[in-house]
Amino acid sequence: MSAPLLRVDDLQVQFFTEDGVVRAVDGISFDVREGELVGLVGESGAGKSVAVSAIMRLVESPGRIVGGHIEFKGETLIEVERGDDGESYRTDATIPDGELRERIRGREIAIIFQDPMESLNPVFTVGGQLREFIELNRDLSEEDAREEAVRMLREVGIPEAAARYDDYPHQFSGGMRQRVLIAMALACEPALIIADEPTTALDVTVEAQILDLVDELQERYDTSFVWVTHDMGVVAEICDRVNVMYLGEIVEQAPVDDLFYDTQHPYTEALLDSVPRPDETVEELNPIKGVMPEAINPPAGCRFHTRCPDAREACKTTNPDCRDVTDGVTEHRAACIKHDAFETTYEGSPPLETGSGGGFDVSLSGGETDD
Ligand SMILES: Nc1ncnc2c1ncn2[C@@H]1O[C@H](COP(=O)(O)OP(=O)(O)OP(=O)(O)O)[C@@H](O)[C@H]1O
Numbered sequence: 373m374s375a376p377l378l379r380v381d382d383l384q385v386q387f388f389t390e391d392g393v394v395r396a397v398d399g400i401s402f403d404v405r406e407g408e409l410v411g412l413v414g415e416s417g418a419g420k421s422v423a424v425s426a427i428m429r430l431v432e433s434p435g436r437i438v439g440g441h442i443e444f445k446g447e448t449l450i451e452v453e454r455g456d457d458g459e460s461y462r463t464d465a466t467i468p469d470g471e472l473r474e475r476i477r478g479r480e481i482a483i484i485f486q487d488p489m490e491s492l493n494p495v496f497t498v499g500g501q502l503r504e505f506i507e508l509n510r511d512l513s514e515e516d517a518r519e520e521a522v523r524m525l526r527e528v529g530i531p532e533a534a535a536r537y538d539d540y541p542h543q544f545s546g547g548m549r550q551r552v553l554i555a556m557a558l559a560c561e562p563a564l565i566i567a568d569e570p571t572t573a574l575d576v577t578v579e580a581q582i583l584d585l586v587d588e589l590q591e592r593y594d595t596s597f598v599w600v601t602h603d604m605g606v607v608a609e610i611c612d613r614v615n616v617m618y619l620g621e622i623v624e625q626a627p628v629d630d631l632f633y634d635t636q637h638p639y640t641e642a643l644l645d646s647v648p649r650p651d652e653t654v655e656e657l658n659p660i661k662g663v664m665p666e667a668i669n670p671p672a673g674c675r676f677h678t679r680c681p682d683a684r685e686a687c688k689t690t691n692p693d694c695r696d697v698t699d700g701v702t703e704h705r706a707a708c709i710k711h712d713a714f715e716t717t718y719e720g721s722p723p724l725e726t727g728s729g730g731g732f733d734v735s736l737s738g739g740e741t742d743d
């Protein structure tokens with residue numbers, strides 16, 4: 373098998389706040405192969421956005437990448453090691469800031485955010501912004517860049533693209549603005565697009581259109597994607613492989629079908645039970661019990677044990693790594709000591725009372741209760 377396009381190895385990102393250190397991303401590893409669409413899914417606060425912004429070294433202060441190694445096409449986007457003094461520092465293998473900005477960002481790796489208004493400038497026309505971006509990044513003349521911009525707008529399904537070229541962002545609907553951002557992301561034909569909940573703010577019909585578009589474009593351009601979402605329906609529809617995050621860690625990692633039909637982690641099970649599934653009609657949805665604990669002071673042992681229906685005494689002390697729990701062929705990993713792959717005392721350990729009493733139910737959309 374060829375080397376992955378993107379390899380994230382033991383990434384750790386922390387925020388140094390007045391209240392203490394937030395372990396937002398706490399040692400995650402995953403990779404993305406050519407042409408693959410890889411999902412990053414989990415509740416609000418799991419660390420999804422921080423993880424993807426670390427790939428482009430866009431973590432904002434007081435946050436810092438304090439450990440790990442990220443490789444893209446064999447180049448080191450970042451490598452952080454801990455020195456003898458306990459401080460973390462970038463190794464010499466890490467490519468310099470200027471090079472990352474000029475050679476990688478936008479050209480090789482593009483990012484699409486949830487809110488297009490944050491990425492589009494309201495005082496310039498949509499077409500003008502797209503044209504300028506193409507001109508800057510692809511060494512085209514103004515005229516050629518303009519033509520290319522119109523072509524890209526057409527490509528992402530903007531009706532009457534040439535006529536809409538001179539419109540301002542506010543004259544576009546939310547879905548149309550998101551299409552413009554996709555056009556901008558695709559404009560340099562990057563090898564990888566990182567999308568952080570780009571459809572979350574859209575209504576379901578528009579979301580479905582955008583997801584179809586992404587599917588189609590992915591096939592045509594063979595672009596790889598990292599797709600951040602809290603929506604298992606979106607995962608089912610577009611992902612090839614999936615990473616499930618909980619409190620800064622990846623708890624399950626699998627090809628999408630295995631994740632749905634051969635679920636190995638109780639948190640993933642809970643996630644699947646809490647949302648309507650495309651493949652099943654259920655009488656009633658079961659929201660995940662309890663509130664996700666704070667990343668500033670995560671529970672000892674398995675971080676999910678405070679809400680886990682399968683939790684036992686042993687789960688209070690062992691924080692399992694994410695390891696192969698099935699046949700070793702499908703690359704299906706989970707971080708749960710109930711599996712034989714973990715030689716622990718789980719079997720003989722007494723069950724824990726969790727989740728069921730008190731607390732309140734959380735929905736995936738970010739802490740609102742559904743009442
Ligand atoms: N600037 C910041 N300062 C302090 N803590 C932060 C900062 N940004 C993020 N965090 C913390 O990092 C953790 C991960 O946040 P992140 O935004 O990555 O979650 P997420 O999975 O993307 O959630 P959502 O689905 O709501 O977007 C959270 O505990 C969050 O409070």
Ligand code: NI
Nearest residue numbers: 420421422568
């Ligand atoms: Ni986020």
